[in-house]
Amino acid sequence: MIKHLVVAAAFAAVAVPAQAVTVTQWNFNSVPSDASSSTGSLVASVGSGVASLVGGTTATFASGNASGGSTDPDTSTNDSGWNLTAWAAQGAGDKSRGARFDTGTTGFDSVVVSWDQRHSNTSSRYAQFQYSTDGIAFHDFGTAFAADPGDVWYNGRSVDLSSVAGVADNASFAFRIVAAFAPGESGYVASTPGSSYGTAGTWRFDMVTISAAPMAPVPEPETCAMLLAGLAALGVVARRRAA
Ligand SMILES: [Ca+2]
Ligand SMILES: [Ca+2]
Incomplete structure (x- = not known):
């Protein structure tokens, strides 16, 4: 009986997925x-991390309530x-300017990144999410997010990186969101149809959030051996009682 309970408890511990928690967030x-x-503040409002500018963009703080x-x-x-603001000239610097966030994912897996983003009318319509597992090389994930029109918040943009190798449990994990050329074209398109792309357009970020699940601690080999020995002993007792 005891043996069965122990075995059931062991399987239950493996089968129940850990709940996602907010690892890092910027408001x-x-x-x-x-x-x-x-x-405003670039200090993470939950957890810790570093928010930085990519490729020559500049930034101020502005209302999260407007638009x-x-x-x-x-x-x-x-x-x-x-x-x-301060985006690349039309036809130049595809995916080279935007915002970067270094957070690390040590002790976590099932990583999901979400954020709210307002596009001004003349800003780049296309925002490409990129991740890095070494803090140096960045890789596109999915297709670019598209705004249509501008002067609107696009809330809850989200990418699920749980299937991407190297993202979990990695102190060097980082991501960035950069302005991209229109698909198949050699230049940017303004967020609002009929507007012209301009380097003075703005992207505004809020609620940049890294959610993930705490990883179960990996048992030491000695712990496994002790557990197996314990189960074997219980089995012996159970057999003796049954005899
Ligand atoms: Ca805010
Ligand atoms: Ca303030």
């Missing part, structure tokens, strides 16, 4: 609140988004 809001969206708003539960005047 870009000032701490403490200063009631101004034009001031319909992000999903930030803080809808006060302190709700900021990270507002990027």
